[in-house]
Amino acid sequence: MTRLTDLEYLQLGRFKKFWYKFRMFWIVLFPTIGRFFVNIWKKITRGFWKVIDWFKSIYTIFAKGDWKTRLSYVIWGFGSYCRGQWLRGLLFTLFEVLFIVYMVLWGGMWLRKLFYPGHIGEVEVYYIKKVIPGIGEQKTPVYTDDSVQILLMGLLTLSFIIAAIYTWYVNIKQQKIAEEILASGKKVKSAKQDLKSLVDEQFHKTLLALPVTGIMLFTVLPIIYMICVAFTNYDVHHDGRTSFFSWVGFENFGAIFTSNTGAASMSATFGAVLLWTLIWAFFATFSNYFLGMLVAMMINKKGIKLKKLWRGVLVLSSAVPQFISLLYISNMFADSGLINGLFTRLGWPTVKFWTDTQNPNIARVTVIIINIWIGIPYLMLITSGVLMNIPADLYESARIDGANPWQQLVKITVPYMFFVTGPYLLTSFTGNLNNFNVIYLLSGGGPDNTTVAGTKVGHSDLLITWLFKMAIGQENDYKNASVIGIMIFVIVAFLSLVVYNLLPSNKNEEDFS
């Protein structure tokens, strides 16, 4: 079908307009997803060429450099000494010495244990035999290698190696640059100038040093570690000390997707939890959004007094720490809590909100409704802010053109809101996918469903609460927890990247104004 021009579009009847928009959405959807994957492929190939360039540059710097530069390939920082940049040279050489010492003493050992055939770790356990008078011989086990530790130290060693390669490369490039500077007659930076530049041109390095190191050590490293764990069989039966864990390749992922032992299987549970997570995120986000917008419009309406009071009451309820509200409301709906007490006094039957395994949907619906209670104040504030910023002359001109309030709402307010809060809706959706507190504190995961791989799963469990139960439960099912974590990442990343490109905020800015 052909794209209509604006004029042709405006001439269509209302139904035809909607139908056109509907068809255009689907027609645009698949190329967008296709473009998304093509972009990823392009980035990969570009990265590949960059690697080739990198190797080429190593060769050319050697070929074109003088003897000082060439010697720096082996003794890092050598060229810097010769050119008077003793501080830089010292730092490079120090790094080289530390690296070599570490690899010889410890690095080789960790790598050897990490890649040991069969399992991670070499020496399992040996026994100390003691003869105790009266009891006899007693064997005490002494555990030596710990797979957990080996994996960690192995990863650290690998990162050290990567850092060393990078530093070596920086060293070479610096020699080349310094050589060129001297050749063109200018001076190179002295040590004092280097230090001074740390608070000036290089200030970003000073400021970022600690935060970025923190992120590297406390977020990046654990995530890489857990991604590796997803390819092992680390759980309470293979805890690394009493029994090593080993690399199992894609076995865990296989279990998620193709398990075949009926309803209690991993893949069936995963599918069920995933489905509920998506449904929950959808309802939680959009119910809050539209109801919050409605409330904001009600409060914002001309002629409503005490605006500050209404807003203040709602904000107050969101100011109380969420866990208190959630824990208390959860107990309000408990089997012998306030709500059921009220029901009993009214003569109604009690409802098992959180424990009704026959009707698990009761828990699910209740959670969504309570989430509305939690979420409306925030949404009301945000949409209020946007509503108040809609230029009043848009409404004025519409009124002069004869639009009634309903038309003003649909044609001005709603499109404006979607445009401004589109990205917020996306982050809200992905945030709700991982909304641990609301589900766990309210229903604890809901009426118990099955036990999979030793961990109890409930009907209102999200992927993230299931992950938590796996890690903290008795089975310490870290391998499956990591797999679930990776799945969460894939889903969030896919949704964010695709939907962000689909949102009207990115294109159609002219359409909007």
Place this chain on the structure above:
Amino acid sequence: MKQYRKKVKQPKQAMGQKRSRLIANIIIYTLLGIMSVVWIIPFVCLLFESLRCESAGLAGYVIPKQWGFDNYIKLLSDSDMIVKFRRWYLNTFVTAIFTAVFQTIFVLAMSYTLSRLRFKGRKFLMNFMLILGMFPGFLSMILLYKVMSWAGLVGGPEQWYLLFFQGSVPGLVIVYCASSGMGYYVSKGYFDTIPRSLDEAARVDGANRFQVFYKVIIPLSKPIVIYTILTAFMGPWGDFMFASYVSTKSKFAYNVAAGLREITQATSIGTRYTMFCAGGVLVAIPVTTLFMFLQRYYVEGVTGGAVKG
């Protein structure tokens, strides 16, 4: 002219329109009234149940038959075997203070750099942190827990003065603050609104970048600095996931969130529900007041704030 237009409009408006607007307003007022009640009721009930003296478990009614502060007294004394509320409060308070200090430093450093300073790899860093944020935070916690337990930074020492050096409090502070640089969005947005002409004027006067940061930008950013400090302070009070994981079920290691949840578990709620309500009130009051105070700075800070020209 305006008044004339209004007078002309009035007789043209049918009386029906005025009445329908009145009806709409009445409906809205009723709805808002009901909503206000619904939103306040849980807290009123919480308060009432915390003052109940005749039974300590879940009950089906709200208004106590015997009023009194028994629950508060029981909570604050150390008499109960599993409830160490004073210690939980202290834990959370210490965690919050240290987190406030370090997290602010990290976040401000990160957001200023990303907002003002241009360097190679800036875009890469921002995208990298975006992708990193898509992983569930708890995943990294699993490894950190193992490492911290080797270092003795999990669980809780029994003596209160030791909590600064070992146990879950320093552990949690490290975990909260180390990666806090990833939460730079709001502060960066604020710094973006400060016009660069100020930077350039200062540099023309011979300041290096550090002096620009310290002497020009920070004094102008009071709202966002206070916002960051207060957000960092309030975080540990409400964190359940990390705190409960790091506490290893040791009653001395909980923060208020994990501890109060422990009370509501099936094994102890029968005799301690009202204590939970009292604890809830004791935590809610200071945090809520702080939050309302923060609102003022949040509005200033997030909507751009005033820049002295």
